[in-house]
Amino acid sequence: MVAGSAAAAVNADVLSFGGSCGDDAVRLDVVAAPDVTPALRAAADDAREKEITSDGHCIDVRVTARDSYKVADELRAGKGDPEYDVWVPDSDLWVRRVGLGTKQTKVSPAGNIASSPIGVAMLPSAARSLGWPKKTYDWPRLTAAAMEGDDVRLGAADPARSATGLLALAKLGASAKKQDGKEGETRTAALAKALSKRTTDTDGRLLETLARDGSGAGPGGSRHNQALILSEQAAYAHNASAGRKSGLDLFYPKDGSPRLDYPYTLVADDKMSTDTSRAALRFMTMFSDEAGRKILTEHGFRTDPGPPSTELVATAGGRSPQPYADDASEPPSDRQIQQTLGMWTITVQNARLSTVVDASESMRQLVPGRAQSRMEVTESSLTQALAGFTDEDEIGLWEFATRLDGARDYRELQPTERLGEREGGVTHRDRLLKAFSELRPAPGGATGLYDTTLAAYKKARSTYASGKFNALVILTDGANQDPGSISRDSLLAQLEELSDRERPVPVIAIAVGPDADKDEVQQIAEATGGSGHQVDDPAQIHAVILKAIMEAGGNRP
Incomplete structure (x- = not known):
């Protein structure tokens, strides 16, 4: 007892x-x-x-x-x-x-207590097929070699939830871009798309996907991974408990291993x-x-800036001449991290966006330097943005002013549905394009921003689609002008209460033109974990929407 x-x-x-x-x-x-x-x-x-x-x-x-x-x-x-x-x-x-x-x-980092480099761990049969330990690779070539055909199946943890996955993807992208510019970025996106099919939610589940023998067979004959993006410590812990028969060999890419830094x-x-x-x-x-x-x-961690112990490296699956003692690669900047997560979000996940467009009288004003109104340029920019989404993405359209639909300031023009969805031989994409072209400023309409935002956000939350990037996009050229609407404080409080970090729906709010209140749209967006932006020319809207999606993707849980 x-x-x-x-x-x-x-x-x-x-x-x-x-x-x-x-x-x-x-x-x-x-x-x-x-x-x-x-x-x-x-x-x-x-x-x-x-x-x-x-x-x-x-x-x-x-x-x-x-x-x-x-x-x-x-x-x-x-x-x-x-x-x-x-x-x-x-x-x-x-x-x-x-x-x-x-x-x-408030959080106050006081120092780092340990570190662990990140590499690609493989079952011995897979590692030797790629020439381990004598042959060394950089990140782009190692991941490409591990994903060509079905001979070596590479898995990773979701970069949106795993520092190991995110740091590796950021390093892969930086190396590929340095080598091949835009073509390297395209290849990185393609690798990310392929990798996403063998991605787990968290690091803790990743090792469960590993095949149990050299044949690559998992339980019940399933096709499990033969290679994993892992930290040295994770490989150490696995090998220490699994024994040599089920152990992993570890590649340390020669263009530098990013490190977990605790x-x-x-x-x-x-x-x-x-x-x-x-x-x-x-x-x-x-x-x-x-x-x-x-x-x-x-426990498999490095604690000194000098070369690691040979026992630690050997247990983790490292061997000379793998560059396990090289200095860590430079940590990615905030911008690189944001771009990487944005690329992951756009490449890997389909989007579900509800778009809300200001149709107040002020949208008739001409854009300086153009013979077009704000509404006309907005319609053109939305059409351009739509071309960047696939048939699996879901897009919807609302318009708002004041009293557009009885006492309501808003109305739904097209529901948020798959762009490839067909009805009567016409796709949802075609219906959206037609709705864009028919957007018109409401005669005498003011800007009913607050009530519209709350209603659209409630609808987006109630129709949340798991496994997709959900967001609400609001375009407005002015501050709230509806005296009968809820107050700004009430709107912000309700948005904060409705927001859910487990099922995020960030607001991407874009202030269009010099009269728009950027501070206001920023407050509204940030209450939901989103972002506020301002453009002087509506022609910039499509670029801002894609940038905002990348930023929101970079801030996701």
């Missing part, structure tokens, strides 16, 4: 202290990426056993595993007080994502007590001590 209780205490991460600590310990709650959680728990146990103190108080560290993207989205939203003091994601990418929010919880991050430290803050920093210092570094190394 005692042994059972002790095991339960260990599993619950609540080992008790000796008598010298008593009830005076400082409690520290930590959430961490699942891959680093076992090492942090081992360090927490070590702190208890050695009764390590901070300002004379023992530290009682409780570590919970949570996917980094989920914590990032929670902190970015800034709703409520987090029930943890420290966050250790697998990459600084997630800390940067938190900073994209307008009401985010930033030790204080959460809402401006609200922390002095004791908690100091305990948090004391726990971090354990990973710069020999004992702490040893724990991390034993």
